[in-house]
Amino acid sequence: SSLLTVKGKQLMVVVAVVMMMMAMVMTMVMMMMAMVMTMVMMMVMMMVMMMIVMIMIMMMMMMMMMMMMMMVMILMMLMMLMMLMMLMITMLATLLRSVLS
Numbered sequence: 001s002s003l004l005t006v007k008g009k010q011l012m013v014v015v016a017v018v019m020m021m022m023a024m025v026m027t028m029v030m031m032m033m034a035m036v037m038t039m040v041m042m043m044v045m046m047m048v049m050m051m052i053v054m055i056m057i058m059m060m061m062m063m064m065m066m067m068m069m070m071m072v073m074i075l076m077m078l079m080m081l082m083m084l085m086m087l088m089i090t091m092l093a094t095l096l097r098s099v100l101s
Helices: 006-100
Strands: none
Touching: none
16 A cells, blocks of 8 residues: 555656746746846947947037137137237337438
C-alpha cells in the first residue's frame, strides 16, 4: 500500500504542471519587463544625447556670434584709427603749409 493514492499522484502532477506554467509565465513577464526597461533606457539616453548635442550646437552658435562681434569691434577700431591717422596727416599738412608759406 503506497502512501500516495492515484488521486494524490494526479494532484501532484497537476500542481507541478501549474507551477511550471507559472514559472514560464513569470520568466516571460520578466523578459518583457527587461525589454521594456531597456527600450525606455535607450530612449532616455537618446533624449539626453540629443539635449547635449543641442546645447553644444547652441554654445557653438553663441561662440560664433561672439567671435563675429569681436571681429566687427576690431574692424570698427581699425576704421577709427585710420580716420584718426588721416586727420593727423591733414593737420600736419596744413601746419607744414602754414609754416612753409
